[in-house]
Structures are given as structure tokens and as C-alpha cells.
Amino acid sequence: MVFTPETNVNEAIDVMPTTLKELAARANVHPSTISRVVNQDPSLRIGQATRTRIEALLRETEYRPNGVARGLKLRQTLVLAVVIPDITNPFFGGLFRGIEDGAAQRGYQVLLCNTDGSPDRQRAHLHSLIARRVDGVILASSFLKDPAVRWLRHQHLPYVLVNRFSDEGLDPFVVSTGVLRRRGYQAAMAESGLPARPELQPESGFVEEGGIRAMERLLALPEPPTAVFAVTDMVAVGAYAVARRLGLRVPEDLAIVGYNDIPLAARLIPGLTTVHVPIHEFGSAAARLVLEQIDTGHVTPKRVVYTPELVVRGSSAAGTEERAAVHVASRGVGE
Amino acid sequence: MVFTPETNVNEAIDVMPTTLKELAARANVHPSTISRVVNQDPSLRIGQATRTRIEALLRETEYRPNGVARGLKLRQTLVLAVVIPDITNPFFGGLFRGIEDGAAQRGYQVLLCNTDGSPDRQRAHLHSLIARRVDGVILASSFLKDPAVRWLRHQHLPYVLVNRFSDEGLDPFVVSTGVLRRRGYQAAMAESGLPARPELQPESGFVEEGGIRAMERLLALPEPPTAVFAVTDMVAVGAYAVARRLGLRVPEDLAIVGYNDIPLAARLIPGLTTVHVPIHEFGSAAARLVLEQIDTGHVTPKRVVYTPELVVRGSSAAGTEERAAVHVASRGVGE
């Protein structure tokens, strides 16, 4: 199929993709010679006149080696893939930017795959990525016991997990020590001699709707809590909504603490006390880990672990609305 | 370079990418026969036994045709690219999801390129995409007179513009009639017999910081306005921040109206009156337009134009906090 524009503007010439063969014919040299000029092969000895002629031709035609052919020959596509639940979630937006920045330095482009947390969609994406021979995959799966992880481990493809500990300690990953949020909550409650009954720990998932449901269940308890720790800022946003609807003041009637410190957190009223996670760095670290595997040719189950920081704002009793930004080293909760 | 996992789990076998040639050797047939089985070529007549043997082999090895080789032969990569300023902006997150959904139906994957509004980064991305032979590009450029658009027009590559009218009326695009926001504002002011002096229309760009600066300039005027129309919701968020800092009540002292209806708009306090743009549909329409060009093999400067709807919330005097969601057909502002 030939791509022919119906509207042709006279002022400018359409530039068609050229091939080495065509250029070679025009320059009266062998295609390999052109290739060597393009790739600046230092071992290439040709006359200055010929070289100049070829370089002029290259500029004139705006020649760019066909990346597909190059990829086939060189066995590398210079493509990374990112598999996440939903880019609409600001947490993943920041993550992607970090990955892209890390990848761009090395000439990589990045495919983005959203799964909406569906194992089927995730599997379909992963199969497609394998077939396309992407050079590496960064997976931020939302489900904990993800069979895809085990599968990925045997696919002969560099990969890195983000924001989840590995099931079996074999996978390279990037996390903050805060991933084990439930455990951290339980430890803190125990330390303070407070109860941490199961009904005080309803499942919320990671987005707003789940936060609403969980908060409603909590407030329906005989002894409703006066403070909640939400697993993510988006879940905290759901808690805000419920509090507001029921006329509860934050933090006087209900203190709320979130997790991630997405941009929205600072804009809520009152500002959300939350745990700051360096999401952009997560992304670039993840990119670095895959690229390292690509370079060395083998999977190093290396890990990058960040220590998150508490950012105190108005939503917790201790906070002030003036964004006091008190940074407190987080309690380490090892696996 | 061979990719060798250092850690080998005994329970499962690593699956290496296989080739047609290897399979052919194992099945004792010609590679082309395997290819025909994979692609379900109806003209292929082979014995049932052979076919069964091949199919078993295919399953056993989890064979997936090398997409790169396929792409080279077939001259299509099944890759689309999206070039936007910043995926962190929820507007573009929604757009991407729409595009991905439209693309996935046809077996396409999508590369995401962020430019941060930098012409240099945009150019670098575009060059890279051309070299990779992506099948189509969707460009949501932030600058109006973008030279990249003219350049793109001559690159022999299907493309679609999103949320901007074409400079010269030659490009396929997807917009809402609301893109011409400044013009709409001016028309409405004229109709109401109100002044629309230049100092009442400061440049804000499209994100929060610009909204803060613009709002500060407006409020420093001898006769500051009591109502503002922000070019995007994010700019409106900046206006909220300034109002709050100066102790101005919204909407009593300052009414604010935004544009786009990003998820955040409904969560602001008071809720932001804004113009709802069907961003997900923008995305899928854009995908449809590129795919159509890819299918037909020529650029059809077709346009998809959506009529946006006004969503009245608490930030405008007319609104109620109960999200009255009054939908008013927008004033058409033709080019």
C-alpha cells in the first residue's frame, strides 16, 4: 500500500522514506558504503569527494535508516514497554515521566499499556509485547499474587517490577519501604497499644470509589475511628468526600492521612497529610534497571528501595494548614 | 548478546523465542508451511497428520511470529504514536486512554511521547518516530503556529491533530468547537455590551502556575474583574489558589469558570463550573481517523468536531454546590 496525500501543497516537496539501495545507486557506490558513512564507521576509507557527495545526498533526502530493518538485524528494537493499571491516575503519570526520561537518554521510546487491573488485558498486552520483541518491560501490577510475574520470569525478556515486592525474591524491582502499608499500620497500632481489629481494616483498593466504600463501612461501626490511614491519596480523597457528606470536620472529627503525595494532595482542603514517594525517581530507577539488564545481557535481581517521607499538612491533627512539610523518617517495615 | 537469567527456577522451563526455521526443522516441513498454518492460509493443503503435528509444536513452543521481521516484510509496525505536552495533566491521560482503546481493537500498541511543550523535544520525538516507521501519529501540540505540523504534512505518514484547528485547513483533526476560547469570550462580552480590554485577557498558558500569575495580574488591576473564565481547569485551579490566599470567596467575590471538566473539577470546593469535553471520545475518534488513513492509504483531511457542554457547579454565581449539571449547548464560534 502506498500512502498518497490527496492534497499536495506546491511549496514543499513530500519526502519519501529512502533506502540504502536507492542512495547507493544515486551515489554510485555500494549500499554498505552508505551504511558505513551513516554509522560513522571509522574503518571506512573512501575519497573525500565521494564522502562529501554521500553526505550531501544524505542531507538532501533526509535519510533515516529504517528502524525496523535495523531492529531485525541488530536484534534490538530500542523500545521499552510500561504496563500499568491506569495512566489517568496521577501516580502512574509521574511514574511514566520518570521512565521516559530515563529511557530517552539512551535513545529508547516507550510503549504504554493500561490494564485497568484486568488480568486478561494484562496478559494480552504482555503477549503482544513479547511478539513485538520490545527490549524490556516495566510492570506496575495492581494485584499482589500476579501469575504474570512468574510467567514473565521465564520469557527471556528483561523486566522490572515497580512498587511491589517480589513474590519469591527473584525479581528486580523498585519500591519504597512503604509498600507494606498494612503491616506498617499494624506495627504502629501494636506499639501504641491500640486495637487493629480486622473490621478496622476494610479493603479499599487504590482508587477513590474504594475509599468511599471503605470509609462508609468504617463510619458505620459501633465505635467508628476518629483517624484513618488511607492506602493511597486517591483513597483518602474518597474519605474526604464521605466526611464532607456526613458533615464531619477534618481533622477535628476525623483525621485523614494518605500515601504517595500526588499533586492533588496539597490542593485538597485541608491539605492532606501524606507520605511522599519520589515517583519520578521510581520511574527513572526502573528504566535504569531494565537498561542495565539489556546491557549486561542477564537479569540481575537488583533492587532499588526508597525511604519515603511523611509530609504533614492540615488533615491530621498534628498538621497546620501552612504546609509545615515536616519530614519524618518513616518507620522501617522490613519484609 | 544472549539474555541469560542468572537465577533459574527448576519448576519451569525458560521459553526462548523460536523461529520458523527451527520449527520447520523439527516438524520436517518447509518454513513457509509453518507460516501458512500460523496465518491460517486457507489455500494451504496439507495432510491432517502434518497439520496436527505442526499445531502441537506451535503450542508447545508458544510460538509468536517475530513482529519486527513481520513489520519489515509487511511494511507495517502496528504501532501508533501519541505526542503530547505532559501525560501528568489529567486531560491528556484521558485522551491517551481513548486512543489506546481505539487502537487496541485493531491490534495496535501505542508509543507515548511527552514534549513539555518544548519544540526541540517534539522534533526529536518526531524524527525518532519516523525512523521507527510507526504507522501513524496523533499530535496534541501545545503551541499554535507549530512548524512541526507543516513538516508532518510532508512526511508521508498518517497523522491527526487533536484539539487545535489546522493552520491551513489541510490537516485531519479532532477538536471541540470550544478550542476558540478567546474568541468565544470576546463574542460573549460584545454581546453583553461589556468591555474586553487586552489587560482583561492575560496569557496564562494551560497549567496551574500560569493561572496563578494571570490571576495575580488581573486582581492587581484598578478595576479587577469579579468573574473569570479560565482557559483550562488547571488554570482555574491556579485562580482558586490566588483567591484563597487573598481571602476572596468563590463565587461571591470572584466567580470562576474553567474548561475541560477534568475529574479534579468536581472535587474542588466549591465545585468548578466548567465546560465538559468528551476527552475519551476525542482519543478514540483520533485513533479512528489515523487508522482510516492507514487503511485507505491516503490522507483524508477529515474532521471530527464535538460540541461541548456547560456543567454548572458552585464556582459560578448561577451554580449550586449540588452539582446541578445543567447542560447548556455552547455558543458556536466558527472559525
Next chain:
DNA sequence: CTGAAAGCGCTTACAG
């Protein structure tokens, strides 16, 4: 009908 060959557009080891 069926199998073998050409060719997509590159890169680079190798023969001259």
C-alpha cells in the same frame, strides 16, 4: 496443489 525462492532494508564479518 505445494515447495522453494525472492525480498523487505539493514549491518558487518569476510574474501579478495
Next chain:
DNA sequence: CTGAAAGCGCTTACAG
């Protein structure tokens, strides 16, 4: 030193 050839892994028109 330099040019021609092999080969990456596919698909499909074509000869037998």
C-alpha cells in the same frame, strides 16, 4: 583497504 555477500525472520508470488 574495500566491495560484495550473507543473514536477521518473516510472507507470498511464482515456478514446477
